[in-house]
Amino acid sequence: xxxxxxxxxKLETRQLALAVTTDGSRAFVAGGQGRDVLAFSDTPSSGQxxxxxxxGGRGLRDVMVAGDEVWVCGEYGHVARSVDGGASFTTIHIGxxxxxxxxxxxxxxxxxxxxxxxxxxxxxxxxxxxxxxxxKTTANLGRLRTSAIGPLIATSQGGMLLVDGDEVIATxxxxxxxxxxxxxxxxxxxxxxxVDGQAYRSxxxxxxxxxxxxxxxxFLSTVAALEDGTVAxxxxxxxxxxxxxxxxxxxxxxxxxxxxxIWCCAPFEDGxxxxxxxxxxxxxx
Amino acid sequence: MTPFLILGNPENRRxxxxxxxxxxxxxxxxxxxxxxxxxxxxxxxxxxxxxxxLVKLDSFGENDVVTRALLRRGLPRARQEGIRxxxxxxxxxxxxxxxxxxxSFFGFTDYLESLRPFLERDDFKMMNPITGILELxxxxxxxxxxxxxxxxxxxxxDPATPDALRVMMRERGWxxxxxxxxxxxxxxxxxxxxxxxxxxxxRFSLMxxxxxxxxGWFNSLRIQRVDREEDVDVIxxxxxxxxxxxxxxxxxxxxxxRFMDCRxxxxxxxxxxxxxxxxxxxxxxxxxxxxxxxxxxxxxxVPPDVWAEAMEACVSVARAHGCFYVGVDLMFERGFRGFRxxxxxxxxxxxxxxxxEGLDVFEWEIDRFSRR
Numbered sequence: 001x002x003x004x005x006x007x008x009x010k011l012e013t014r015q016l017a018l019a020v021t022t023d024g025s026r027a028f029v030a031g032g033q034g035r036d037v038l039a040f041s042d043t044p045s046s047g048q049x050x051x052x053x054x055x056g057g058r059g060l061r062d063v064m065v066a067g068d069e070v071w072v073c074g075e076y077g078h079v080a081r082s083v084d085g086g087a088s089f090t091t092i093h094i095g096x097x098x099x100x101x102x103x104x105x106x107x108x109x110x111x112x113x114x115x116x117x118x119x120x121x122x123x124x125x126x127x128x129x130x131x132x133x134x135x136k137t138t139a140n141l142g143r144l145r146t147s148a149i150g151p152l153i154a155t156s157q158g159g160m161l162l163v164d165g166d167e168v169i170a171t172x173x174x175x176x177x178x179x180x181x182x183x184x185x186x187x188x189x190x191x192x193x194x195v196d197g198q199a200y201r202s203x204x205x206x207x208x209x210x211x212x213x214x215x216x217x218x219f220l221s222t223v224a225a226l227e228d229g230t231v232a233x234x235x236x237x238x239x240x241x242x243x244x245x246x247x248x249x250x251x252x253x254x255x256x257x258x259x260x261x262i263w264c265c266a267p268f269e270d271g272x273x274x275x276x277x278x279x280x281x282x283x284x285x
Numbered sequence: 286m287t288p289f290l291i292l293g294n295p296e297n298r299r300x301x302x303x304x305x306x307x308x309x310x311x312x313x314x315x316x317x318x319x320x321x322x323x324x325x326x327x328x329x330x331x332x333x334x335x336x337x338x339l340v341k342l343d344s345f346g347e348n349d350v351v352t353r354a355l356l357r358r359g360l361p362r363a364r365q366e367g368i369r370x371x372x373x374x375x376x377x378x379x380x381x382x383x384x385x386x387x388x389s390f391f392g393f394t395d396y397l398e399s400l401r402p403f404l405e406r407d408d409f410k411m412m413n414p415i416t417g418i419l420e421l422x423x424x425x426x427x428x429x430x431x432x433x434x435x436x437x438x439x440x441x442x443d444p445a446t447p448d449a450l451r452v453m454m455r456e457r458g459w460x461x462x463x464x465x466x467x468x469x470x471x472x473x474x475x476x477x478x479x480x481x482x483x484x485x486x487x488r489f490s491l492m493x494x495x496x497x498x499x500x501g502w503f504n505s506l507r508i509q510r511v512d513r514e515e516d517v518d519v520i521x522x523x524x525x526x527x528x529x530x531x532x533x534x535x536x537x538x539x540x541x542x543r544f545m546d547c548r549x550x551x552x553x554x555x556x557x558x559x560x561x562x563x564x565x566x567x568x569x570x571x572x573x574x575x576x577x578x579x580x581x582x583x584x585x586x587v588p589p590d591v592w593a594e595a596m597e598a599c600v601s602v603a604r605a606h607g608c609f610y611v612g613v614d615l616m617f618e619r620g621f622r623g624f625r626x627x628x629x630x631x632x633x634x635x636x637x638x639x640x641x642e643g644l645d646v647f648e649w650e651i652d653r654f655s656r657r
Contacts, residue, residue: 035594
């Protein structure tokens with residue numbers, strides 16, 4: 001399939017967009033520094049119809065959607081929930097003690113997971129009570145992604161964690177510095193990307209990792225899988241590289257649709273929605 | 286009132302000024318334990334301190350004996366890691382000599398780790414935690430960390446050699462970049478690399494304070510231009526070999542026709558004090574000819590949303606390290622349309638002659654920390 005990158009109109013806020021999530025028909029974008037940036041659209045791949053919302057936070061780091069339910073998390077231990085598709089939010093106090101929370105996700109069993117500064121890992125089965133789970137690390141826990149084998153978590157100290165039930169297992173990854181985002185591909189391969197062009201894959205559930213070449217030595221923010229199994233990596237300087245062999249090799253996608261860092265991406269329809277600095281948006285499809 | 290325990294170099298004005306501030310705020314005299322004592326007698330000295338205590342772990346700089354003790358302590362690891370070593374440790378270090386900042390950092394790391402079990406106790410409340418202080422001492426770590434948090438920083442690269450640096454600059458279309466020793470301070474070990482396209486290919490030159498003299502590498506405190514390609518190579522090799530943070534030179538905004546940046550001191554998750562620094566060249570450090578600028582004039586030209594976002598970014602820096610106070614160097618881009626965090630300093634609170642609501646910087650810190 002031949003794809004190209006289309007530049008979309010910027011978000012009106014022109015702020016940093018750090019997270020995007022999609023649910024088949026809609027996209028939610030979250031971010032901001034010191035302020036709450038949240039927008040959602042029913043026609044995200046055209047870049048139209050992004051409606052601004054506000055959850056009462058001071059900088060959002062993740063957004064998750066399931067039906068009419070929308071969850072966000074971010075700086076200062078902020079977690080908020082919407083039951084009307086993101087129109088209004090209620091703050092949920094999870095006892096994060098002011099930590100920055102980088103991800104909120106629901107696993108296949110329905111449990112909500114929240115990760116954050118200095119090994120903060122919490123789980124909730126009812127969306128109201130959040131209990132601590134021992135992450136066995138004091139590293140900051142970065143983005144969490146759910147998968148068939150359980151939640152995956154990238155850490156700020158070059159690691160990747162795998163959650164099995166209530167047990168957190170450290171994979172054998174020994175990267176250097178901050179790892180940003182993990183992924184389990186459609187074929188069950190684990191991947192993770194981070195600073196200095198570091199991208200790794202593991203075909204044995206984290207027992208061993210090989211470094212792959214994402215065609216840049218720059219900062220990598222996100223690895224994501226498209227609907228057809230294509231693996232995409234995005235990062236600084238508008239870098240987008242894609243793999244059609246389950247993350248073994250990558251080809252760079254040249255474009256001028258986004259400058260600066262692409263902070264996040266998520267599969268949408270048969271392509272990839274990407275967000276970044278100054279409210280920049282683009283669609284690869 | 287819980288008394289303070291200060292670890293530092295007692296003769297240094299950081300300590301004397303802080304002790305004076307404590308007295309002015311009605312606190313009991315602090316207990317001061319010298320780095321030298323701890324280095325010579327061991328961290329068990331701390332076990333004799335009765336709690337509770339509020340703890341300020343301060344700079345080890347500007348004391349030759351302590352500097353050499355840390356270098357000595359870092360020597361084994363420096364040898365192991367193959368970096369340039371400094372082993373003339375029985376004699377005072379010549380003024381301005383760049384001994385081996387990375388070796389010093391290794392020693393400092395080992396020293397702080399030895400203190401950790403004695404400081405991380407329930408009846409001690411530290412202003413800045415050991416982990417945060419150590420993180421703040423490596424510019425490569427902080428830059429990447431901030432980038433991962435969405436805090437705007439200059440784009441960085443990781444070249445191992447001058448040739449690799451040239452290639453990377455060319456590939457990215459950078460006309461200029463900063464090369465800073467990762468564990469140095471106060472612009473003492475940096476170079477600004479400039480790339481100029483000519484008919485014969487790219488020409489590279491440097492602006493730096495680093496100078497090679499018979500006794501080694503010195504920080505001359507004088508910014509000079511280096512044009513000869515061989516000299517450029519020698520200086521870059523020196524910097525890159527010792528571990529350097531290399532980042533794009535993002536053009537700084539100008540205030541009253543002078544380049545400017547800011548030192549923002551974050552205290553208790555609030556941007557408490559801001560010093561504007563201006564210079565005729567992009568290196569604005571006050572000891573290199575920079576002068577303090579007009580904060581009110583700056584506030585008038587920075588759009589309010591950009592200012593608010595920049596201040597929040599500075600707070601995020603302090604939060605990232607779990608520090609009660611951090612000095613954040615912040616620059617605004619041309620036209621004040623954006624900003625970048627350049628670096629942050631664990632001991633960045635020595636800002637004399639600044640007041641807020643009648644309190645100087647140390648008084649402000651003391652009041653805020655005592656109330657926590």
